[in-house]
Amino acid sequence: MKCSKCGGLAVINMRQHRLRLCTSHFTEWFATMVQRTIEKYEMFSPADKVLVAVSGGKDSLALWDVLLRTGYEAEGMYIGLGIDEGIGYSDKSLAMCRQFVTEHHPGAVLHVVDLGEEYGQDIPYLAHTRQRGRGKPCSVCGLVKRHIMNRVARDGGFAAIATGHNLDDEVAVLMQNTLHWQAGYLARQAPVLLERDGLARKVKPFVRIYEREAAAYALVRGIDYIYDECPFARGSTTNFYKELLNQLELQSPGAKQQFYLQFLQARDKGEIRFAGEGAVELRPCRRCSQPTTAGDLCAFCRLWES
Amino acid sequence: MVKVIYRDKTWEIKAGSTVRHVIEQADLNPESILALRDGKLINEATLTEEGDVIKLVSVVSGG
Ligand code: SF4
Ligand SMILES: [Zn+2]
Ligand SMILES: [Zn+2]
Numbered sequence: 001m002k003c004s005k006c007g008g009l010a011v012i013n014m015r016q017h018r019l020r021l022c023t024s025h026f027t028e029w030f031a032t033m034v035q036r037t038i039e040k041y042e043m044f045s046p047a048d049k050v051l052v053a054v055s056g057g058k059d060s061l062a063l064w065d066v067l068l069r070t071g072y073e074a075e076g077m078y079i080g081l082g083i084d085e086g087i088g089y090s091d092k093s094l095a096m097c098r099q100f101v102t103e104h105h106p107g108a109v110l111h112v113v114d115l116g117e118e119y120g121q122d123i124p125y126l127a128h129t130r131q132r133g134r135g136k137p138c139s140v141c142g143l144v145k146r147h148i149m150n151r152v153a154r155d156g157g158f159a160a161i162a163t164g165h166n167l168d169d170e171v172a173v174l175m176q177n178t179l180h181w182q183a184g185y186l187a188r189q190a191p192v193l194l195e196r197d198g199l200a201r202k203v204k205p206f207v208r209i210y211e212r213e214a215a216a217y218a219l220v221r222g223i224d225y226i227y228d229e230c231p232f233a234r235g236s237t238t239n240f241y242k243e244l245l246n247q248l249e250l251q252s253p254g255a256k257q258q259f260y261l262q263f264l265q266a267r268d269k270g271e272i273r274f275a276g277e278g279a280v281e282l283r284p285c286r287r288c289s290q291p292t293t294a295g296d297l298c299a300f301c302r303l304w305e306s
Numbered sequence: 307m308v309k310v311i312y313r314d315k316t317w318e319i320k321a322g323s324t325v326r327h328v329i330e331q332a333d334l335n336p337e338s339i340l341a342l343r344d345g346k347l348i349n350e351a352t353l354t355e356e357g358d359v360i361k362l363v364s365v366v367s368g369g
Contacts, residue, residue: 001350009349010349011346011347011349012340012347012349013349013350020349023347057367058365211366212337212338212340212365215340215363215365216340216347219340219342219347219363227363229367239367242366246337246366247337249337250335250336
């Protein structure tokens with residue numbers, strides 16, 4: 001199989017783009033695709049400082065790598081969640097982030113916040129003891145990550161928080177939300193969430209990148225990442241939908257991309273509309289001053305009350 | 307023979323088939339899998355050769 005651009009040996013076949021590329025043309029194509037996405041959705045500009053949420057997984061490390069190689073001022077942000085579950089998940093994932101810096105971008109800044117050290121409790125403990133966490137650590141975990149990420153972004157003067165969500169992540173969420181007709185979520189799912197009332201801007205530069213391509217990029221760039229998933233993600237419905245969508249993609253190349261991008265287009269043009277599009281009012285939390293919809297204390301601060 | 311590794315499983319197959327065939331034979335979806343030989347990414351049309359060690363990597367992760 002030959003590279004569509006140079007005739008050299010192709011390492012990947014991307015049927016939805018009708019492209020087969022060699023290592024160097026693939027990395028070049030990948031960076032261009034990400035750059036175009038950043039521009040198309042006006043995520044941030046070359047003068048901006050960006051905070052990349054890194055987990056030690058392929059997507060976030062690939063994102064950090066491509067942003068740095070493109071010349072962006074991108075700093076990494078890792079949150080130590082204290083998840084061990086017998087496989088040392090959190091320790092391993094932090095080690096991967098540090099190794100990435102040492103091997104690929106010495107000099108890159110990695111911010112590390114350890115939940116246990118800074119707040120006294122880790123995710124497994126919180127999930128076990130709090131009402132919100134009962135049987136679903138991801139709810140507590142998501143809340144904690146959003147809060148800390150926003151704090152670091154605000155304090156550090158970052159223009160945006162960039163996450164490694166890829167097209168497969170987005171399309172899996174879209175499918176779940178569609179199957180349940182979650183109008184509120186469908187109204188808000190977007191490549192960019194603009195900053196407002198103390199909430200930092202959030203962007204997803206990989207929304208047009210298939211998960212397969214993000215993994216391929218990490219592999220050809222020699223980025224070591226954590227293959228193990230968070231133990232709490234096992235058997236998650238997201239993975240179930242991803243596999244289902246890949247069945248569809250196998251029969252009909254480009255199906256995932258069409259489903260997601262045409263949804264965004266139709267909504268932007270006003271062809272489809274959802275109730276709940278109006279933004280809810282935000283007020284600063286009495287304790288931490290971060291924005292909240294919930295009266296006095298934000299959900300994060302309430303977590304430490306109970 | 308060709309050695310195939312996927313997660314914590316290892317098995318052997320005859321040389322000479324394509325990587326895509328190897329993936330399908332393992333009941334996996336080529337959209338969800340990438341293949342490595344000697345740590346290098348290889349395309350799905352690559353023919354396996356005697357003595358190859360092929361590592362299959364799932365690209366699907368959640369969370
Ligand atoms: S899978 Fe759940 S618990 Fe694990 S890191 Fe993701 S949100 Fe947190
Ligand atoms: Zn080429
Ligand atoms: Zn608060």
